[in-house]
Amino acid sequence: MKISRLLALLGSALISIHAWSAPEYIADLDITSFDGTLLDANLFVPESPPPAEGFPTVIFTNSWALDKHQYYFQARALAEKGYLVLSYSTRGFGQSGGLVDVAGENSIADVSVLIDWLEANYPVGRLGMAGISYGGGISLLGAAQDARVKAVACLSGWADVVEALYPNETVNLVWGGLLVNTALRKEPELNQLWADLRSGQNLEQVIRFAAQRSAISYIDGLNEHGTAVLLSNNFADYLFKPNSMVHLYSLLEGPKKLLLNPGTHAITEILAGSDGRIWSTSFRWFDHHLKGEDNGIDSEPKVDMAVRISNKLEQYEDYPVTGESTTWYLRPRFTLFNNGGMHGERYDGWRWTNTFHGGSDTFAGTGIPLLSDALEGFGIPVYTPMLAINGYYAIEYQSPIQWQTLRIRGEPRLAMWIEPSRETVQLQAHLYDVGPLGLGRLITHAPITLRGGRAGEPQRVDVELFTTSYDVPAGHRVVLAIDTQGLIYQKPQDTDYRIRVPYSRSEASSLTIPHL
Structure with missing residues (x-):
């Protein structure tokens, strides 16, 4: 009994000390x-x-x-x-x-x-x-x-607020709309700036506003x-x-x-x-x-x-974490139902042209906006059935099978020659890890919108994809899938256009991947 009282007193004292x-x-x-x-x-x-x-x-x-x-x-x-x-x-x-x-x-x-x-x-x-x-x-x-x-x-x-809301001159529709609509008490100019960005008006003022907050x-x-x-x-x-x-x-x-x-x-x-x-x-x-x-x-x-x-x-020790990289050159596809290739040597064949079109989204994408990205943080990846990507509205290029793990670290870069049929067109570039069953896991992506370009003329597009760290397992391929729309981003007002991709000695498109 005495021991119990002593323990109770000690417990009370500890609680008092903790509270104090x-x-x-x-x-x-x-x-x-x-x-x-x-x-x-x-x-x-x-x-x-x-x-x-x-x-x-x-x-x-x-x-x-x-x-x-x-x-x-x-x-x-x-x-x-x-x-x-x-x-x-x-x-x-x-x-x-x-x-x-x-x-x-x-x-x-x-x-x-x-x-x-x-x-x-x-x-x-x-x-x-x-x-x-x-x-x-x-x-x-x-x-x-x-x-x-x-x-x-x-x-x-x-x-950089400009990159956040207008990456590669592409309106970040989902995230920008979420921000504007969840600030209930905001300066009146914010609604106007967002409207201007979406309509492509007064862009100098919008970019100045964003730069002052970067x-x-x-x-x-x-x-x-x-x-x-x-x-x-x-x-x-x-x-x-x-x-x-x-x-x-x-x-x-x-x-x-x-x-x-x-x-x-x-x-x-x-x-x-x-x-x-x-x-x-x-x-x-x-x-x-x-x-x-x-x-x-x-x-x-x-x-x-x-x-x-x-x-x-x-x-x-520092960033970038590697100075190593591999460059693959894009090769043409021969029908709408197969993929182009990516090889280590520059394309040196006869001039060839592939075509894909605007007007519809495809299975190439980032998954369900916000949800898929959140789940990935807990080890649940975004999967895409690569065979379901419509070759009329997209084009795909596949690498050779990787016989050892490809440890991608950094920013993949795409340099691509295109001939757009309109002055304003959009490209959505997605990089996938594709296994033997044809399911792709998203490695990274990036959008780019070309505004006021030269319709019908060859031009090179350079895109830095978003920073990533991803291990492509042995036995898998890397696949680059490009279409013209994405759920996160605002599409051009006129999507009735086509993208021609030329292949020639002087128009060699390439994908460069940094890796360990």
């Missing part, structure tokens, strides 16, 4: 910004006394259409490690006032106001910012304009401040493609780390995909750059790359 040591949570804060707008925030304050240099501090910024509650569990975990953590709703979202300006001047000015408020009320040490998607982009832009931000974890953020435009600020930047993007993120994030990474001169993961936009981070590695790496990044912990992250390889489907983690 838990960080203080201030659920609702109204912080007045420079223009009188109230920003809704919450705050975790560590229970421990502040270090002499002040609390290491992190500001969490919400994703599009979410609010200050998004990072509750991450914020609490950091606070238990001694961080002061502020989470806020950006203007126009949650209970914050103002209107959504897509990371415009007002939203970026808010970042400095929040830092001022923290410094006025708490002992703030080295400060960082983090966020997913919209929050990641604002974190980068805020750090570029305020040197007090010493470290950033940008997860599924953006480097982190790549402010690379000098990040480098001058020496900001420690962690970037995370996902291979099937067809909103903020990894290509531009890889480019931003290459331009950074300060401490940097790049995470490339399977999955689609933001889902991998929100659902703690990749075995929770993205968040644990972000925490280690802050522990080193804000708390000064010698945890080794500064001496590890800079690039963490997980292979699509298998999710196997690979680490590399």
Whole structure:
């Protein structure tokens, strides 16, 4: 009986100690910004006394259409490690006032106001910012304009808004429409800009608007401040493609780390995909750059790359991860019912022409928008029955059988000669891994829209497909499938056109694949 009472007393004491040591949570804060707008925030304050240099501090910024509650569990975990953590709703979202300006001047000015408020009320040490998607982009832009931000974890953020909404002059219809329609309180100009982009009007103004909100435009600020930047993007993120994030990474001169993961936009981070590695790496990044912990992250390889489907983690010293590549040259098909070939030697035969047409989508594609891409992050690939791709509306080229695993790492590049029958045409290039049963698994893709071109004249089209990491098993082929429409993208107004593909000594089309 005495032992039971003693255990009960000890248990009560432990519970009391835990409750006493838990960080203080201030659920609702109204912080007045420079223009009188109230920003809704919450705050975790560590229970421990502040270090002499002040609390290491992190500001969490919400994703599009979410609010200050998004990072509750991450914020609490950091606070238990001694961080002061502020989470806020950006203007126009949650209970914050103002209107959504897509990371415009007002939203970026808010970042400095929040830092001022923290410094006025708490002992703030080295400060960082983090966020997913919209929050990641604002974190980068805020750090570029305020040197007090010493470290950033940008997860599924953006480097280039132009590439996001208008890749290769192709309107990103699904993702752009989703963004515009889920911002209920937004600046009036956003609807007009989206309408202009869709109609092809006032494009200079649209591109200027997007460039002013692109982190790549402010690379000098990040480098001058020496900001420690962690970037995370996902291979099937067809909103903020990894290509531009890889480019931003290459331009950074300060401490940097790049995470490339399977999955689609933001889902991998929100659902703690990749075995929770993205968040644990972000925490280690802050522990080193804000708390000064010698945890080794500064001496590890800079690039963490997980292979699509298998999710196997690979680490590399830098990007690009390989200097090796193979170039295959496209060979003609002889009927609508068979494929062209891809060979290692340039085409040197008689001039030949293949034709495919606009006007209909085919089975070549990225699967069900959003859903297929999200499932891929958990190892469920997009399959396509290659025999069902209509040869009237598409053309396919197949490689030789790969007798050993082809480990694709990077950005495949297509250089293709075409003769379009209209000035404006669209191509959708898809790269597949095709096994003996004829089922294709999507490796990567990219769209391109040619506007104001030379109808009926040969011209070379150069397309960089989206960054990928994929292992093509031994016994499989690589197949390039090209059609003229895709579910994600807006098609041209007039789709009654044909694409002729010439083959000659002087018009040699090719596909170059980077691999280990």
